[in-house]
Amino acid sequence: MSRSTLADWVGQCSALVRPLVETIRQYVMSAKKIHTDDTPVPVLEPGNGKTKTGRIWTYVRDDRPSGSNEAPAAWFAYSPNRSGEHPQAHLLGFKGTLQADAFAGYDAIYESGAVREAGCMAHARRKFHDLFVARKNDVNTEALRRISELYAIEAEIRGKPPDERWRVRQERTRPLMNDFELWLRSTLSMVSQKGDTAKAINYSLNQWQALTLFIDDGAVEIDNNAAERALRAVALGRKNFLHFGSDSGGERGAAIYTLVATAKLNGLDPEAYLRHVLSCIADHPVNQISELLPWAVADQLPSYAA
Structure with a gap:
């Protein structure tokens, strides 16, 4: 129709x-x-x-x-x-x-x-993916790799009850996110603050509290x-x-x-x-x-x- x-x-x-x-x-x-x-x-x-x-x-x-x-x-x-x-x-x-x-x-x-x-991790990922498509480098490749690890965990627990999702995220996702934040801040100090890479990194860091809310609430999704x-x-x-x-x-x-x-x-x-x-x-x-x-x-x- x-x-x-x-x-x-x-x-x-x-x-x-x-x-x-x-x-x-x-x-x-x-x-x-x-x-x-x-x-x-x-x-x-x-x-x-x-x-x-x-x-x-x-x-x-x-x-x-x-x-x-x-x-x-x-x-x-x-x-x-x-x-x-x-x-x-x-x-x-x-x-x-x-x-x-x-x-x-x-x-x-x-x-x-x-x-x-x-927050929406898919939006954060898109910032790095656009840079990857335009010009692949070590930074955007590593960012995408780290985010893919988060999504792999989400695929395993999709459809599970909130308490089980919370437990898995506490055990496996939180350490990855903590490391990701440290990597983002370290990488930010080594790139041009006016460049597109810094903009992609700052998008995630400025949204960090919203992006990590899903870790502590099993009913919340990783993205929108x-x-x-x-x-x-x-x-x-x-x-x-x-x-x-x-x-x-x-x-x-x-x-x-x-x-x-x-x-x-x-x-x-x-x-x-x-x-x-x-x-x-x-x-x-x-x-x-x-x-x-x-x-x-x-x-x-x-x-x-x-």
């Missing part, structure tokens, strides 16, 4: 699906840990035929890597720009751990202490890849359509992504799920809207083939 078809469906039924999207939002925000990220989207500006850059934000609840049986879900939101006020508004009232990149717009969210900052995976559909969509027609179109698009991504996270064929929801939601009692959540109808619909 094309994106334009989905947009037509949800556009025509936006008032009907709004309670379902809101229920998913509430479910995501009730989690103890959320992954978040954002990506640019082109949006038509009214009157002049030109486009501006809006943003699609995703907030993902998915604790399956730490052995949870709770259903995963993703809520998407649109904003006309990347001001920090938007994630701050989205996360108002949330208490727990926020797994994110180093975007300064999140900083105000951590100030009260109600939300803990968990859950949110990045959720945004792939948006990136793919940019290749298949020119732009959103307006800010309200961006909001409807966010509703589409919420329903599609949550269906896929729960192993459902998203087209079949949307057809099911839109065929019965008009007559469904609003106070029983949770009966239409993807995990509530999973046994009635075909599975998703990636």
Whole structure:
């Protein structure tokens, strides 16, 4: 099914699906840990035929890597720009751990202490990987080797309960991270402070407390890849359509992504799920809207083939 078809469906039924999207939002925000990220989207500006850059934000609840049986879900939101006020508004009232990149717009969210900052090792790795691709040398090669050791441990304990992950990380990951920090600081003193290598090193060191939070909390991940995976559909969509027609179109698009991504996270064929929801939601009692959540109808619909 094309994106334009989905947009037509949800556009025509936006008032009907709004309670379902809101229920998913509430479910995501009730989690103890959320992954978040954002990506640019082109949006038509009214009157002049030109486009501006809006943003699609995703907030993902998915604790399956730490052995949870709770259903995963993703809520998407649109904003006309990347001001920090938007994630701050989205996360108002949330208490727990926020797994994110180093975007300064999140900083105000951590100030009260109600939300803990968990960093993303994938972002730190990407800084060195980009240098490795451009010009391989001993420093970026060694950085990637050390990070790969951390990921090898994570692969072994994926799906294990938090207490087991905590124990393994204390025994095996903490010594590696301690050595990695010492190596980063030593290497930083030997490279040009204005060069790209120093920038890559400083990114990790400036984020060190957030990057190491996962060691002491078995429910936290080493990276923010859950949110990045959720945004792939948006990136793919940019290749298949020119732009959103307006800010309200961006909001409807966010509703589409919420329903599609949550269906896929729960192993459902998203087209079949949307057809099911839109065929019965008009007559469904609003106070029983949770009966239409993807995990509530999973046994009635075909599975998703990636």
